[in-house]
Amino acid sequence: MKVKDVMTRRVITVGLSAPLREIYRVLCEKNIGGVPVTDGEGKLLGMVTKTELIDVLIPDYFDMIGDFLFIDDLGALEEKLEFMPSLELFIAEDLMAANIVSINENASLMKAPVLMTKYNVRRLPVVKDNNKLVGIITRMDICKALFNGASGLK
Amino acid sequence: MINYIVAVSIFAATFYFIFSGKLNRAIASFVGAIAMVAAGVMLGFYSQEEAFRAIDFNMIGLLVGMMVIVSVCKNTGFFSYVAVKAAKASRGSPLRLMIMMGCISAFLSMLLDNVTTIILIIPITILICDILDISPLPIIMSEIVLSNIGGVGTMIGDPPNMMIASASGFSFDDFIVHLMPITLGSIMLTLGTLSIVFRGELKKRPRDFAPILAINEKAAIKDEKALRKVAFALGIVLLLFFFQKSHDFHHAFIALLGAGIVLAMVRPNIEEVLKDIEWPILVFFGSLFILIGGLEKTGLLNMIAERVVTLASVNYNLAKVSILWVSAGFASLVDRIPFTTAMIPIIKRVGELGFNIDSLWWILALGVGFGGNGTPIGSIVGVVGLSMSEKTHTPIDIKIWLKTATVVMLVTMIFVTLLIGLI
Numbered sequence: 170m171k172v173k174d175v176m177t178r179r180v181i182t183v184g185l186s187a188p189l190r191e192i193y194r195v196l197c198e199k200n201i202g203g204v205p206v207t208d209g210e211g212k213l214l215g216m217v218t219k220t221e222l223i224d225v226l227i228p229d230y231f232d233m234i235g236d237f238l239f240i241d242d243l244g245a246l247e248e249k250l251e252f253m254p255s256l257e258l259f260i261a262e263d264l265m266a267a268n269i270v271s272i273n274e275n276a277s278l279m280k281a282p283v284l285m286t287k288y289n290v291r292r293l294p295v296v297k298d299n300n301k302l303v304g305i306i307t308r309m310d311i312c313k314a315l316f317n318g319a320s321g322l323k
Numbered sequence: 324m325i326n327y328i329v330a331v332s333i334f335a336a337t338f339y340f341i342f343s344g345k346l347n348r349a350i351a352s353f354v355g356a357i358a359m360v361a362a363g364v365m366l367g368f369y370s371q372e373e374a375f376r377a378i379d380f381n382m383i384g385l386l387v388g389m390m391v392i393v394s395v396c397k398n399t400g401f402f403s404y405v406a407v408k409a410a411k412a413s414r415g416s417p418l419r420l421m422i423m424m425g426c427i428s429a430f431l432s433m434l435l436d437n438v439t440t441i442i443l444i445i446p447i448t449i450l451i452c453d454i455l456d457i458s459p460l461p462i463i464m465s466e467i468v469l470s471n472i473g474g475v476g477t478m479i480g481d482p483p484n485m486m487i488a489s490a491s492g493f494s495f496d497d498f499i500v501h502l503m504p505i506t507l508g509s510i511m512l513t514l515g516t517l518s519i520v521f522r523g524e525l526k527k528r529p530r531d532f533a534p535i536l537a538i539n540e541k542a543a544i545k546d547e548k549a550l551r552k553v554a555f556a557l558g559i560v561l562l563l564f565f566f567q568k569s570h571d572f573h574h575a576f577i578a579l580l581g582a583g584i585v586l587a588m589v590r591p592n593i594e595e596v597l598k599d600i601e602w603p604i605l606v607f608f609g610s611l612f613i614l615i616g617g618l619e620k621t622g623l624l625n626m627i628a629e630r631v632v633t634l635a636s637v638n639y640n641l642a643k644v645s646i647l648w649v650s651a652g653f654a655s656l657v658d659r660i661p662f663t664t665a666m667i668p669i670i671k672r673v674g675e676l677g678f679n680i681d682s683l684w685w686i687l688a689l690g691v692g693f694g695g696n697g698t699p700i701g702s703i704v705g706v707v708g709l710s711m712s713e714k715t716h717t718p719i720d721i722k723i724w725l726k727t728a729t730v731v732m733l734v735t736m737i738f739v740t741l742l743i744g745l746i
Contacts, residue, residue, distance in 0.1 A: 228453065229714035233446040236400060239542035240407075244534030245456030 172281055173274035175314045176295045176304035182207045185214065189225065189259040192217050205294045205302055206265045213294050213302045215265035225259060226250060271296045274303050278314065281306050326368040330621040333358045337614060342657045349603035352610035352661075359617035369617045377616025378609050382482075382489040384575025386608070387600060389479055391582035392557060393439050394599035395589050399550040400543045402431075402443040407540035410451045415532035417457050417525045422514050424448055425465030429473030429510050433480045434557065437470045437704045445711045455529035460717040461521035467708035468513055468696045468731050475692030476506035478564065478574070482608070483663040483691045488574055490667045491684045495564035501685045505742065509693065509735040516734050520727050549589045556584040611664045619668045628672035635678060643686050643743050650690025651736055655697025663691050682746050689739050689746075696732040699724050 182205050183192055195204055196219065203218030228246070231237075270284055271294045281293055285308065295304040337355030340346040346354075356374075363369025405427055413420035424444070431440045445463055452459035474481035478488045478498040488498065518525065544550060560581035563572065572580075586593070618624060635642035646666075653662040666687055674680040695702035699709045699721065705728070712719040739746070 228449075230446055230449050230711070233442075233711060233714065234450060235398075235443075235446075236403065236543070236545065237447070237450055239403070239540075240450070240454070240534075240538050242454075242534035242537050244454035244531060245529075246450075246453045 170278040170314065171274070172272055172276050172278055172295055172306055173304070175278055175281075175310050176274070176306040177310060178304045180205065180294075180302065180305045182211075182302065183217070183261050184208075185260070185262040187261040189222070189256060189261075189264070192261060193222060196222075203292055205305065206261050207302050211302055212300050213269075213271055213296050215261075215267040216269045216294065217261055217265045218291075221264045221266060225256065225264060269294070271300075272306065273298070278311065282308075282311055326366050327621045327623065329362045329366060330359065330368070330618050331623060333362060334614060334618050338661060341661060347603070348658070349606040349610070352607050352614060356610035356613040359614050363617050363620065369620045373620065374613045374616060377619075378612045379486065379489050381573050381575045382485050383605060383608055384573075385479065385485050385489070385578045386482060386605065388560075388575065388578025388580075388582040389436060390600045391596055392553060392560070392578075392585050393435050394596045395549065395585050395591050396435070396553045396557075397439055397443055397599075398545065398591075399547075399553065400545040401550055402440075403447045403543035404540050405431075406444060406447040406451060407535070407538050407543060410455075410535050411538075411540070415455070415529050415535075417461065417527065417529075418518055420451075420457075421462045421465045421517065421521070421525065424462050425469040425514055425517070426510065428466040429469040429476075429506075432470040432473035433477045433506075434561075437474045437481060437702075438707055441466060441470050441704050441708055442711075445708060449711075449715050451535065454534050455532070457527055457529050458524045458717055459715055460712070460719065460723070461517060461524050463708060463712055463715075464521070464719065464723075464727050465514065465517050467704055468517075468728050469510060470704050471695045471702050472506060472509050472513060472693060472735065475509075475688060476503045479578070481692060482604075483659055484688050485574070486663055486667060487684050487688050490671065491681075493684065494567040495561075496567070501746070502688060505689065505739060505746075509738060512734050512738055513731045516731050517727060520730060549591075552588040553585055556581045556588070559584060607660070608664075611661055615661075615664045615668060618665075624665070624668045625672055628669045628676065631669065631673050632676045632678060635673070640743055643682060643746070644740055646683060647686045647690045647739060647743070648736070650687055651694025651697065651732070654691040654694030655701035655732065659691040659695060659701070663687065685746050686739075686743075690736075693732060693735045693739065696728045696735075698729070 181195060181199055181201065183195060185206060185208065187206075192204060196202070203216055205213055206215045206217060208214055270288045270290060272281055272284060274295050274297055284293060285291065292305055292307045294302055295306055297303050333355060337351055340351035341348045360369065360371060360374045363374065364371060406424065409423040409427055410420060413423055428440060428444055431444070444466055448462050448466065449459045452462060475484065476498075478484055478493070478495045484498065487493070560577055563570070563577045563580070567577075586596070631642060631646070634645065650659075650662065650666070653659060670680050670683050670687065673683065695705065699705045699719070709719050709724075
């Protein structure tokens with residue numbers, strides 16, 4: 170069984186200049202956890218997931234602090250959280266995870282769960298040889314293939 | 324003559340790669356050292372035994388011992404505890420916060436590795452400033468420059484001092500007597516200079532100081548027992564250093580003894596501790612010693628030493644001032660470690676030619692130490708601090724550096740120059 174037999178073909182994408190709020194709306198309306206970012210020709214550039222959306226809230230230097238959980242009241246930092254003016258300034262290009270793992274449509278289906286576990290991701294964009302996005306494969310797609318067998322295939 | 328040309332070419336090529344940053348400095352110096360020994364053995368000016376003896380294991384052992392102690396100490400939460408204590412004591416004044424954090428950085432750098440101090444103290448500083456909604460820039464800057472200055476104050480504060488200690492035979496208290504007063508004076512001058520150049524940023528008072536007062540700093544300490552044990556070991560190390568004149572133990576032994584006490588008492592994961600030892604730096608030092616050892620055998624360093632002696636016999640203070648500023652120039656524009664390694668045999672040779680070289684050692688330490696603040700690339704602390712500040716709203720750029728740290732470097736260097744007769 171190949172990846173292309175199982176993947177979701179009608180994949181929702183956003184462009185590099187999609188504003189943060191629009192991405193949020195896409196994720197909400199379609200009830201999905203992440204959306205691939207593509208260029209005008211449909212080539213895969215990156216991915217924005219809920220993780221990247223939440224990351225906007227965290228100041229960059231927090232990854233350098235070993236432990237700050239002993240501080241209860243974050244003072245002015247907390248006030249900034251409430252009206253995040255910077256929220257409107259971000260576009261897909263700023264937050265997307267670039268250099269992401271993708272999988273070729275002709276790859277064996279076995280490879281998908283292995284890659285997901287190895288890179289700790291929940292979905293893999295599926296590409297053709299020229300890095301053009303042709304679909305997306307999620308854990309649910311793989312489960313369906315497993316439990317419904319070949320009969321469950323679309 | 325051929326020895327001389329070959330050795331100098333190897334040396335020059337290696338230093339070109341180190342200083343231009345085209346090759347990692349540990350790799351460049353390692354390859355250079357191998358080439359120097361190969362040439363030395365083939366041409367007969369430098370044997371493999373001599374190369375091995377050129378490595379100053381006393382200095383390297385001292386460095387490793389301190390790295391082990393720091394490695395165990397850094398996971399205890401001690402640095403966050405101190406930072407919050409200082410923030411509380413500042414009572415919300417950015418100026419007082421800058422002075423206190425700067426002094427903490429300076430004093431910790433006297434005992435512990437500067438880079439570790441900076442890596443642990445800057446993030447918590449930025450967080451405190453963000454909680455207070457004040458600019459972290461002046462405070463980070465004072466931590467960086469005072470870490471470099473504080474490191475000059477003691478024998479174990481900074482690698483150049485460790486090298487000088489090992490080469491000159493000076494004890495821990497010699498360093499305290501000769502360098503600490505100048506270091507303390509320079510810390511005060513630095514804080515004065517920074518409060519003037521940052522007067523605009525320091526004006527803004529925090530709106531609300533209550534969140535800082537609400538922090539329970541004791542909760543920051545993750546492992547109080549380990550912290551007590553590290554303090555105990557560090558206490559023994561300092562005690563042995565202080566009374567070094569009354570026993571025969573070398574610097575390396577004392578630091579490694581401290582490391583042994585920490586390891587036996589805290590029993591940390593040894594693999595984690597060994598990972599924290601900065602192997603690239605040790606390779607860099609070992610290779611530099613071998614490289615300079617080869618150069619020394621060709622007689623080039625002797626020639627330079629004779630020039631210094633000629634100058635010194637005409638005007639001793641002028642010679643001292645020249646060494647001071649040349650050291651500072653090298654430290655701020657290139658790398659002070661190879662420069663110090665090269666200066667050590669030169670100063671030794673000047674001593675052999677009948678000069679009293681005691682003050683030249685102190686001048687070298689002051690020059691390379693204070694000179695490191697001249698540019699952002701003058702010290703690893705500067706490089707690391709700069710890249711950490713890029714994660715704040717007010718990243719340090721070269722313009723800010725020139726207006727603040729470079730001014731501090733000039734002020735402290737002029738201070739030392741004025742005192743040159745006393746050193």
